[in-house]
Amino acid sequence: MKMNRRDVLTALPAGAAALAFPELRRERASDKPGTHEIVPLPFDPTKLRGLSEKLIVSHHDNNYAGAVKNLNRVEAELANVTKDTPPFVVAGLKERELTFRNSAALHELYFGNLAGDGKLEGELAGAAATAFGSAARCEELIRATAMALAGGSGWVVLGYDLHRDGLALSWSGGHTQHLAACLPVLVLDMYEHSYHLDYGAAAARYVDAFFANLHGEELNRRLAAARKAAAAMRA
Numbered sequence: 001m002k003m004n005r006r007d008v009l010t011a012l013p014a015g016a017a018a019l020a021f022p023e024l025r026r027e028r029a030s031d032k033p034g035t036h037e038i039v040p041l042p043f044d045p046t047k048l049r050g051l052s053e054k055l056i057v058s059h060h061d062n063n064y065a066g067a068v069k070n071l072n073r074v075e076a077e078l079a080n081v082t083k084d085t086p087p088f089v090v091a092g093l094k095e096r097e098l099t100f101r102n103s104a105a106l107h108e109l110y111f112g113n114l115a116g117d118g119k120l121e122g123e124l125a126g127a128a129a130t131a132f133g134s135a136a137r138c139e140e141l142i143r144a145t146a147m148a149l150a151g152g153s154g155w156v157v158l159g160y161d162l163h164r165d166g167l168a169l170s171w172s173g174g175h176t177q178h179l180a181a182c183l184p185v186l187v188l189d190m191y192e193h194s195y196h197l198d199y200g201a202a203a204a205r206y207v208d209a210f211f212a213n214l215h216g217e218e219l220n221r222r223l224a225a226a227r228k229a230a231a232a233m234r235a
């Protein structure tokens, strides 16, 4: 599947809206471990309809900014991980990293797709019709999914499934049920069914076998495709 800039912007509507702001492009360019910067609100918080300045500023300065600060702290700790680090320590750090990384990314995408005129039209409407029957049906499903999370916590994401080549609506009860804005390159199944018949509980031997069978050409093809999509988003 070939994607030009227009395709990518259409395919990833939330990200496209966010990346329309120079502040977010600058963040992507300096996205090194432990050095993530808090991206300012890309709009005037006094100008939104039905969302107060107090709410938006608190959300940005406390919830979002807190995630960025904590992500930097966790990444600094992860820089010290070695083969001798206890697995439970690594597990805790990786869980927190995923939480804060996704929280930071999703909040940037959330703020980035606000401050518009509220109309869903154009190519997104067409893609929504293909995936869900109509743009109105897509909005109905987004609203229903949101209400399934009401009173608790979570995210609703209308994204583009590169594997199935179409829009997909996903639900997440927290920050950690998927990595936001990620295109898979290397994928390792660590469910027990992947190795138990051959290796029993000896998971390390399965991991050795996995690496012995890894298809480097396919990984490089995926990486090139991902870099192309990322470059198109920044163009």
Ligand SMILES: [Fe+2]
Binding pocket: 059, 063, 064, 107
């Ligand atoms: Fe939030």
